Amino acid sequence: MAAITESVVIDAPIEAAYGAFADLDRWPAILPDTLDVQVLYCDGYNQEFTMTVERPGGQETVRGVRYCRAPYELELVQTTPPPLLKRMAGRWTFAEQDGRTTVTATREFELKAPPAGDPAAAPVPDEAEFGRRLSGHLQQNLQLFREAVEADVAR
Amino acid sequence: MSPADRAAAAAPAESGASADVADRSDLLSVTRPVAAPVAEVRALFWDIASWHAVWDRITAVRVHYDDGAHQEFDLEVERDGRTEFVRTVRFLAPGGDIEFFSPNPPPGMADHLGAWRFTEQDGGCLVTAERAYELLPAQPGGSPSDPAHQDYRDAYRRRFEDRLGRILDSFVSHFEAGAQPSPAALGAAA
Numbered sequence: 001m002a003a004i005t006e007s008v009v010i011d012a013p014i015e016a017a018y019g020a021f022a023d024l025d026r027w028p029a030i031l032p033d034t035l036d037v038q039v040l041y042c043d044g045y046n047q048e049f050t051m052t053v054e055r056p057g058g059q060e061t062v063r064g065v066r067y068c069r070a071p072y073e074l075e076l077v078q079t080t081p082p083p084l085l086k087r088m089a090g091r092w093t094f095a096e097q098d099g100r101t102t103v104t105a106t107r108e109f110e111l112k113a114p115p116a117g118d119p120a121a122a123p124v125p126d127e128a129e130f131g132r133r134l135s136g137h138l139q140q141n142l143q144l145f146r147e148a149v150e151a152d153v154a155r
Numbered sequence: 156m157s158p159a160d161r162a163a164a165a166a167p168a169e170s171g172a173s174a175d176v177a178d179r180s181d182l183l184s185v186t187r188p189v190a191a192p193v194a195e196v197r198a199l200f201w202d203i204a205s206w207h208a209v210w211d212r213i214t215a216v217r218v219h220y221d222d223g224a225h226q227e228f229d230l231e232v233e234r235d236g237r238t239e240f241v242r243t244v245r246f247l248a249p250g251g252d253i254e255f256f257s258p259n260p261p262p263g264m265a266d267h268l269g270a271w272r273f274t275e276q277d278g279g280c281l282v283t284a285e286r287a288y289e290l291l292p293a294q295p296g297g298s299p300s301d302p303a304h305q306d307y308r309d310a311y312r313r314r315f316e317d318r319l320g321r322i323l324d325s326f327v328s329h330f331e332a333g334a335q336p337s338p339a340a341l342g343a344a345a
Contacts, residue, residue: 041256041258043256043266046244048244067246077224079220080220089225
């Protein structure tokens with residue numbers, strides 16, 4: 001599987017940073033392209049959810065499971081990944097130093113095989129191109145979380 | 156993370172009354188030695204589609220997702236003369252144990268999570284089944300604080316321990332019979 005990594009430094013304690021990423025109910029307020037989140041199950045460690053996001057091609061709904069290892073790590077697997085993908089997994093890790101928290105997000109993904117013999121099918125990006133797009137999206141989301149968490153702490 | 160730790164982690168998030176929630180959860184642990192290498196045993200436990208050949212109470216399995224480390228499936232299984240439908244998500248932990256939770260737990264349970272743990276012993280494998288679960292009241296409208304609920308919990312626990320022991324015994328017999336490992340088992344053991 002291909003892998004990408006992005007990170008951000010948040011001027012906030014680790015518990016505040018971890019808490020924002022762990023609380024899926026906050027995601028639609030933080031990420032403008034997140035239209036809906038339904039938490040199907042949460043026992044404090046295991047978390048299952050669906051998430052609907054706005055994409056250029058229309059709305060996409062994924063289903064995922066996260067393992068919540070507070071306050072250091074959230075591990076993710078999408079059991080129903082986005083349409084272009086065969087697999088998507090990853091994690092966010094949190095490390096605090098001097099009151100600031102570095103959040104590192106990694107993603108591993110595998111694209112579906114391009115549809116054969118369908119000239120009307122939309123072009124499928126190659127792995128490198130998809131990785132570049134995913135990195136940009138991931139970094140944008142990390143910045144939005146940084147703004148939200150820093151606003152929390154400033155209150 | 157053990158089912159007990161996960162049950163404890165759940166307590167504050169659920170109600171803020173951690174002691175109360177912890178009191179409602181039951182923990183089980185049953186261990187059996189299996190005469191086969193750890194990798195082979197673990198692989199067969201992971202290969203849920205092959206379980207019906209080992210544990211004959213399984214009547215249907217539908218695997219929705221499996222990437223070798225994460226797995227989601229529906230299970231149709233006979234218990235006490237009834238067919239139960241359970242949806243389970245499993246995770247192959249870095250240490251090699253299989254941890255799971257049931258977003259749709261078995262009937263009668265509010266929560267159900269657990270682990271299969273594998274320890275090398277004299278060339279064979281000790282398999283430990285751990286469970287953490289919370290029972291719904293036995294009677295509709297009943298309360299977990301009813302005195303009768305404790306009797307129900309005790310009786311349920313004995314039956315559950317016995318059932319886990321029989322599941323593990325079926326795996327013991329499977330390997331003692333020299334059964335050929337499944338293709339998935341061979342792949343994982345390689």
